[in-house]
Amino acid sequence: MNVTIVGAGLGGLALARVLHVHGIDSVVYEREASRGARGQGGMLDIHSGQRALREAGLIDQFHAIARGEGQDMRLLEPDGTLLLQEDTPDDAPPDRPEVDRADLRNLLLDSLPDHTVRWGHAVEAADDGLLRFADGSRTTYDLLVGADGAQSRVRALLTDARPVHTGQSIVELGIPDIDRTHPDLAAMVGRGNYWVLGDGQALSAQRNGDGRVRVYLSFHDTAEDWLATSGIPFGNPAAARARLIDLFSGWHPRFTALIAACDDTVLPRSITTLPVGLTWPSRPDVTLVGDAAHLMPPVGQGANMALLDGALLGLALAAHPDDQPAAVEEYEREMFERTGAAGRQSARMQQLLSSPDPARKLLAFFQPG
Known part of the structure; x- marks a missing residue:
């Protein structure tokens, strides 16, 4: 099985790691020149995505770099009124710990063989089993996985949807x-x-x-x-x-x-x-993970869904080593349902935050009744 992943973000790296755990080789092509070529953003609230890290055999290492105190929250109104303050006890379970995105990415990168990620490979075009790069080089694939984010080049092989x-x-x-x-x-x-x-x-x-x-x-x-x-x-x-x-x-x-x-x-x-609940007809040789598949508002779901996408696609491929089309269909069926629900929840949160008197509405969300 020749698994080719475009994009060394969380989803693509989680997929590569779970495949590695199950003895399946993959190659990750990343347009950035190195892991430190660009800042990776701020803290992530990892909740459901912890399952992916367990499947990747990295949950203990994750807890070592996560910040339980990052769950603390303060909610205020513009006049300075404090509506809510939640301080996390030192012995609280790490249900939603915060982790620096760069630290989490480095954890995944360090868990892979050195040859897995090929830096400095910007994808220019793909189809018919051939991947072409901006520098004129090319490679073949059996399964192409677009983990290349909001402006995915791979997405166009499956849908006309755009952010x-x-x-x-x-x-x-x-x-x-x-x-x-x-x-x-x-x-x-x-x-x-x-x-x-x-x-x-x-x-x-x-x-x-x-x-x-x-x-x-x-x-x-x-x-x-x-x-x-x-x-x-x-x-x-x-x-x-x-x-x-x-x-x-x-x-x-x-x-x-x-x-x-x-x-x-x-x-x-x-x-x-991207449109909430986006789907596409399954193709045996191409699929998507993370923002390439279901770009959501930044309200705490996107990174978790990307991690789960990568891990669950890896598990499906490991479970069907001789039936790649079945593995892709199984993954996409579950992914469409899971991320559709997360997308609807994210859209509701986005609507709440942009509505009149959002602070009081968010307080009611956190403290119903």
Whole structure:
């Protein structure tokens, strides 16, 4: 069985690892030049995805790098009213621990033979058992797995669906070494997640394992080109922070102080999703995992679904070593049902966060009745 995986993200690496555990070779082609070529983002809330790490034989190593205290949460309104504070006891079970995405990716990479990931291979086209790269090289495949994210090149072999703008635009900022540089803000944010939700806007802060706090400023009901027309000068970090503070005028000064304390990292993101419940007719030689298959809003499901996709596809292939079409169909049938439910849940959460009075509605979600 010649399993060719495009994309060295969590889903693709989980698939490669589970195949390796079951004695099946695979090759992962990744466009980035090396594992450290690009930042991997912030913390991940790993819950259902822990099953994938068990199947991969990595659950103990995962718990060693995960942060149980990252489950702490504080929810506030723009005027500074604290609605909810949940602090995780030291002996709490690790049901939803946070882990740095880069640390989790490195755990998966280190669990694979050195030759598995081929760096610096950007896919240009694929079909009829042939994969072609931007540098002119090519390779053949029996099974091609697109784990190549939101802008997947492989997806076009299965469906015409493309990601569309959700109306949410995000600007990411950050404060390095916050405990030393801004201890007052560190105490305010706490050990985990800090959410301030207003009508049409939100500020969230997330403590990372390296002492950095990532700050996300969200703007809802925005046009697809809003980041370009917002007047935020992304090429000038100091001016960008000043403009963002202006956009949050009227909020409590402690929140604009958090923005002012950020460094020169200013990253704009337009949030896109694939249609909820996306399916396609099964092909024996091509399938998808992760965001390539079911891009969702960033509300805590995407990474877990990607890990499960990879692990469960690997298990299906191991269970049907002589019947690849049956393995792919079995995987896709389960994946469509599981990720459809997760996509609907994510869409409801996204709708709640962009609705009027979102902080009180989220409080009711966490504390029903």
